Amino acid sequence: MTWVTGADGSAYGVTNLPYGVFRHAGRAPRVGVRIGDFVLDLAGAEEAGLVLAAGTLGRPTLNDFMALGRPQWTSVRQRVTELLTDPAHRQAVEPLLVPLAEVRMVLPFEVADYVDFYSSEHHASNVGQIFRPGQPPLLPNWKHLPIGYHGRAGTVVVSGTPVVRPSGQRASAQGPVTGPSVRLDIEAEVGFVVGVPSALGDRVTTDEFADHVFGVVLVNDWSARDIQAWEYQPLGPFLGKSFATSVSAWVTPLDALGDAFVPAGDQDPPVADYLRDVPHLGLDLRLSVQWNGERVSEPPFATMYWTPAQQLAHLTVNGASLRTGDLYASGTVSGPERGQVGSFLELTWGGTEPVKLAGGETRTFLEDGDTVTVTATAPGPDGTTIALGEVTGKILAAR
Structure with a gap:
């Protein structure tokens, strides 16, 4: 009380x-x-x-x-x-x-480095089906290591900061064209904020997760799908991701989430020794995505394949050092149902199945003036509910 x-x-x-x-x-x-x-x-x-x-x-x-x-x-x-x-x-x-x-x-912390993972099997399978129809949805390495990429720390912004529509190259029937993205998307994610650094050359083990990670934020990793699709081979995400990543203004400390840790799902095939986390725990975070004020999806974080502790261990297995203020994000959180996905790429199945909003408008990807808000709750002690700080952003026209 x-x-x-x-x-x-x-x-x-x-x-x-x-x-x-x-x-x-x-x-x-x-x-x-x-x-x-x-x-x-x-x-x-x-x-x-x-x-x-x-x-x-x-x-x-x-x-x-x-x-x-x-x-x-x-x-x-x-x-x-x-x-x-x-x-x-x-x-x-x-x-x-x-x-x-x-x-x-x-912005609650100065972001030292930013890493984004790709840790939802449901999301990765959906993306694989959309972009590689008729082929295995997961690439051969996906269940052996947490896939990730190094993002741009300087464009991490606090919730409420407007997001300017990015411009860049994209493919067209006439060849590459340059201009504003026409397939602007979201990625509803959970981020982990590092407090205690590590020395260059040292590994951080899975059981050291709570010694280094201070707390949790919600993340919206805005994504220009058309720019991303043209640029990502052979080196991966770049300008389609680096223009803005929004984080919540509030950092929920790990100490507040003790009742939210739950057993994570089985991993098959067995993971490498450095990725074994005992106990194997995920977080029971229940996300909600609102598009112009209408709830369109409820992604469940507990379904993630790779755990936060495994992500941290993989991030440092090569000896890469942690710094205070490092942010690493889970990647898009998606569950097994269409109403549980964390991106509009999945919600509209690559733009082929538009979503009708309450006002009668239909959407495939984000239009100028659209606002997206991601919220989440977690179970607390004695039956209480804990809210994570929301992350919201409004799309402005390209400059």
Whole structure:
């Protein structure tokens, strides 16, 4: 129970407490925690001696705090929970609560590197059927390692940032043409934010996942399918992906998701030794995709083939180092049903089956002015529900 008005029963109650960075009243960006419809100013709390975090909570990003490591993350979370539940602290803490409607959220962490995986068997099979009809939907290596590519950290943006329609080369009946993408798409994903770095040359094992990963964000990896299709052979995604990747403004700490870890599915054939994770756990996150305010899909993250711990182990198996602020994303989250897919490429089966929205409009891919919002929930302790910060974006015309 919390003494904060309206927070009990909220999906942003004391069992959640996600971290973000906010601006308010002309002040520089500072770290806060969401509780109900308020932001607790952690910078102010640290200045007042209510929380101890080595002076990191007044910084303009979460990076310095995340670099402190799990013992400090757990200690601060426990202290914040105490401050928000013990009425004895109310007089000191209540002035540090800022209504959410009065703040502007900014990118919560400085992105060091960005890696995107391709870890949903359902998504990979759908894409294979769409692009390679009559051939095996999965390529021979897919069940042996988590496929991924290195993205562009500099174009990761916070939820609410408009997305300008990208331009580039695409194929046509007359040959290559250059211009705005006409097959602009989404990819509803889950991202993992690294706090503790690793040394160059060292591997991070699957059982070290929680020692390095601070928390979870929702991700929309916007994708220009026509640009992507023309460029990706032989080296993979490039300009069709690098123009914008949106992340939620709130980072849900792993400590809030203890009740959301569930047994992951069987993997056949058996994986390489470095990818074995015991226990083999995924996350029961239930995503929802809204297109211009209408829910069109509900992707289930628990169906992912490769787990977050396996993705981290694979990312570092060659000795690549982790840095504080690294972001790695799951790849598109898709379930076995059409109403559970995380991309419009799948939802409209390559644009051949348009979706009719509530207003009577039909869509295959994104049009200028369209808005997409991805939300998610997870089970919390004692039957509570935890909400992950939403990620939303509106498409603007090409420049």
